[in-house]
Amino acid sequence: MQKKNRIIDIFPMLLFLVFTLSALGIVTFSVQIYRNIVERAEGRFNTETASAYISEKFRNHDQDGSIKVSDYKGNQAISIEETVKDVPFITYIYVYDGYLRELYSETGRVDALSASDGNEILPMEMMNISKISDRLLRVEFTDKEGKMAETYLSLKSKEKPQTTEEATGEEP
DSSP: OHHHHHHHHHHHHHHHHHHHHHHHHHHHHHHHHHHHHHHHHHHHHHHHHHHHHHHHHHHHHOSTTOEEEEEETTEEEEEEEEEETTEEEEEEEEEETTEEEEEEEEGGGGGGSOGGGSEEEEEOSEEEEEEEETTEEEEEEEOTTSOEEEEEEEOOSOOOOOOHHHHHTOOO
16 A cells, blocks of 8 residues: 555656656757747848848839949949939949948049948948849849858839940040
8 A cells, every 4th residue: 555655646746757857858949949040040131131122222213224233443333323403323332341331422422432431231241243134133142151142133124325425435
């Protein structure tokens, strides 16, 4: 009879121990899954955000020939031209000194600025822009950890035809 009482006394403690160890195992497993998800999300944050950023710039400024692939101070860039209250402005989006940067200036004053004057948007190691066709661009981003993302951008508007003066570089 005493042996039976011991089993009855020990069984709830064993059951509680099994339940506690199971709960601890599930919590530990859940924490590991959460860490993996957060690491993956953080790893893609810069490149995915850069892709979204540049896509939004395209959508907002896609007008007759306002978006071009260009060079700014030796860095491959996307230039966006616009006129605000009859004053021409230009925006350059480029990678310089480990950052995706945006430089917004009046068109006539942009030569006085340097590549380091652009606002730092995100840490980024490289941006490569390829013209797939007349209306399709591929933009590839590489962050500081070497992770890559790419986005394809389709120009909806037509490019402005160059005037003879623009093509030759002569003043009108």
